[in-house]
Amino acid sequence: MPSLKSLRNRISSVKSTQKITKAMKMVAAAKLRRAQAQAEAARPYATRMAKMMAALARGAASNPNAPALLVGTGADKTHLIVAVTADRGLAGPFNASISRAVRNRVRALEAEGKTVKLFAVGRKGRDSLRRDMADRMIGDVNFVGRRSLEFTDAEAIANRIIAEFDEGGFDRCTLMFNRFVSVMVQTVAETPLIPASAGEPANDDGDTADYEIEPDDGSLLERLLPRNLAVQIYRALLESNAGFQAAQMTAMDNATRNAGDMINRLTMNYNRTRQANITKELIEIISGAEAL
Amino acid sequence: MTVALEIISPERLLLARPVDMVVIPGTEGDLGILPGHSRLITSLRGGMIDLYENDAVVDRYFVSGGFAEVTEERCTVLADAIMKLAELDAQDAADELARAEADYREVDEADASAYRAASDRLITAQAKVDTLAERS
Incomplete structure (x- = not known):
């Protein structure tokens, strides 16, 4: 039986853990609200951009001189997977589920005889993937110590990917990130980035076909494609960030509850032990008195 | 309308x-x-x-x-x-123009996208300076 003193120590240590998890939960809840608002605010740009892309891509896809970013290199040999994770942990299965999905994808592609390269966004994903797939990593980015995500961050990532693509580093590029479904649920989602035409078929409402394009020498598309890539990445970063805060909030809520249960059990144990000690002492006194 | x-x-x-x-x-x-x-x-x-x-x-x-x-x-x-x-700043604009001009001179004209990026930047910086000159 543990001594009363050791039980008291354990209770107080669990209590201070609970205080920390409670505080983290509240911080995550506040950050979640901000992250959701940011993701919400970025949506109009992305939807308009998608519409424009659809209008332009329709005309250009059949053009033999269409830019490679849109139609691909024609080969399907080397794949680049961009894995978006968080920079910090303590968020339940948030980071691990991305790493697992990426690993499965890498194995599946390699079983098909393809070469796979990885690009890690976020510290946790980098650390996890580096363990057994370091030879496939071509780069990583993280936002440790940054207060908020800017569009220029996404643009920088997009530029690195495009530079690699222009050098012929890969044929296809897929983005894997946690989609924010609800506060309780984040699912692993993937978006094809290159070729852009492999993306979701534009919601065809028929009114996109008859635009005048200016300048019409294809340079508009060449400007739009890198921009579109950055927008997609930006959206994934924001979704992932909102998902991370939600996952952390849920995980910390669970931890707080578990700590509460543990405190109850330990307190029960402590009281029983204390009672047993008192009873024992009473018996000793009574039997001592009877012996007289 | x-x-x-x-x-x-x-x-x-x-x-x-x-x-x-x-x-x-x-x-x-x-x-x-x-x-x-x-x-x-x-x-x-x-x-x-x-x-x-x-x-x-x-x-x-x-x-x-x-x-x-x-x-x-x-x-x-x-x-x-x-x-x-009203938020434009003349000094910033002038600095930006100087940088853009320097970049533009150095860029390799054979590299189409880099060339376009540099010329876009130069046009933007020039427009900023012109706008400010016109205002004052």
Whole structure:
């Protein structure tokens, strides 16, 4: 039986853990609200951009001189997977589920005889993937110590990917990130980035076909494609960030509850032990008195 | 009749209001958008967006490039970076122009996308300086 003193120590240590998890939960809840608002605010740009892309891509896809970013290199040999994770942990299965999905994808592609390269966004994903797939990593980015995500961050990532693509580093590029479904649920989602035409078929409402394009020498598309890539990445970063805060909030809520249960059990144990000690002492006194 | 003007940056919706006319700086020249304009998608160079109401400019913004989508009743500007005219700073603009000029001189003309990026930057910086000169 543990001594009363050791039980008291354990209770107080669990209590201070609970205080920390409670505080983290509240911080995550506040950050979640901000992250959701940011993701919400970025949506109009992305939807308009998608519409424009659809209008332009329709005309250009059949053009033999269409830019490679849109139609691909024609080969399907080397794949680049961009894995978006968080920079910090303590968020339940948030980071691990991305790493697992990426690993499965890498194995599946390699079983098909393809070469796979990885690009890690976020510290946790980098650390996890580096363990057994370091030879496939071509780069990583993280936002440790940054207060908020800017569009220029996404643009920088997009530029690195495009530079690699222009050098012929890969044929296809897929983005894997946690989609924010609800506060309780984040699912692993993937978006094809290159070729852009492999993306979701534009919601065809028929009114996109008859635009005048200016300048019409294809340079508009060449400007739009890198921009579109950055927008997609930006959206994934924001979704992932909102998902991370939600996952952390849920995980910390669970931890707080578990700590509460543990405190109850330990307190029960402590009281029983204390009672047993008192009873024992009473018996000793009574039997001592009877012996007289 | 008015045009529903929307100015959107990647981070957020900056402005949505009906105007009588808006002038946007297209890559191939300024475009005055009135209601009933034919459908158009264009890229933008650095320059001023002027909002007109009752034949007078009511607001001016400096945009550093982007895209615009025009339909009969709507004009949507997807701006790279945008600020109010009053927020422009002459010293910053001059520095930016000097940097852009230096980059432009060094860029390899064979590299089409780098060349375009450098010339876009130069045009934007020049437009910023010109706008400020015109204002003062």
